[in-house]
Amino acid sequence: MAHDTRVKICGLTETADIPAAIVAGASYVGFVFFPKSPRHLDLEAAQFMATSVPEGIVKVALTVDADNAMLDELTQHVPLDMLQLHGKESPARVSEVKSRYGLPVMKAIGIESETDLTQIDFYAKVADQLLIDAKPPKDAERPGGNAVAFDWSLIAGRRWPLPWMLAGGLTPENVGEAVRATGARQVDVSSGVESAPGVKDAQKMVDFVTAARA
Numbered sequence: 001m002a003h004d005t006r007v008k009i010c011g012l013t014e015t016a017d018i019p020a021a022i023v024a025g026a027s028y029v030g031f032v033f034f035p036k037s038p039r040h041l042d043l044e045a046a047q048f049m050a051t052s053v054p055e056g057i058v059k060v061a062l063t064v065d066a067d068n069a070m071l072d073e074l075t076q077h078v079p080l081d082m083l084q085l086h087g088k089e090s091p092a093r094v095s096e097v098k099s100r101y102g103l104p105v106m107k108a109i110g111i112e113s114e115t116d117l118t119q120i121d122f123y124a125k126v127a128d129q130l131l132i133d134a135k136p137p138k139d140a141e142r143p144g145g146n147a148v149a150f151d152w153s154l155i156a157g158r159r160w161p162l163p164w165m166l167a168g169g170l171t172p173e174n175v176g177e178a179v180r181a182t183g184a185r186q187v188d189v190s191s192g193v194e195s196a197p198g199v200k201d202a203q204k205m206v207d208f209v210t211a212a213r214a
């Protein structure tokens, strides 16, 4: 039986990635603003790409511990539907960003062991969505987008009172099992639909969405 799993494809870098992600069936597209990432976009490129996203597809900007000056500039230049906070932002900072910009906020939470789950309850009170991702490896250059999965059994059967996405090391090959193991209704992918870091692959995007919904 097919499911209506919603897919976010994160880290689009080329204008042609937008129609490819939409044809594949993505419900969300993500733009990364983190200079050390191979997926980093400058504001001009992001504005151009975001403007070509049709109504109904959620445009998400991913930032890492961004200050107000950076978020002011981002939100003034790029038409956005959601902010994804992927750093060490506190619950209070999540609330502040939400009220300052009037956009829904998705907070990313890195999971490696059972103890990492406790913070979820604090963020669940203030965020609009959660991104339950793998904790980055110790030597990682970035806090996400590392093609690393966490132990899905840690969240099997868990439910939270807000929408959430599963992320971390998902691929067309493992996303079906990940959805079954966790009960996720939404999934997020970046590396798993690339042919090289920062280069999205149209066929992998189709394969991923198809497998997520199978």
Ligand SMILES: O=C(O)c1ccccc1NCC(=O)[C@H](O)[C@H](O)COP(=O)(O)O
Pocket: 010, 011, 030, 032, 034, 037, 038, 039, 062, 064, 086, 133, 142, 143, 144, 145, 146, 147, 148, 167, 168, 169, 170, 188, 189, 190, 191, 192
């Ligand atoms: O993708 C990046 O380069 C990135 C940089 C800095 C912070 C977060 C980043 N990506 C986060 C994402 O939303 C990814 O989609 C998520 O972590 C899953 O990534 P992957 O394991 O590569 O699918």
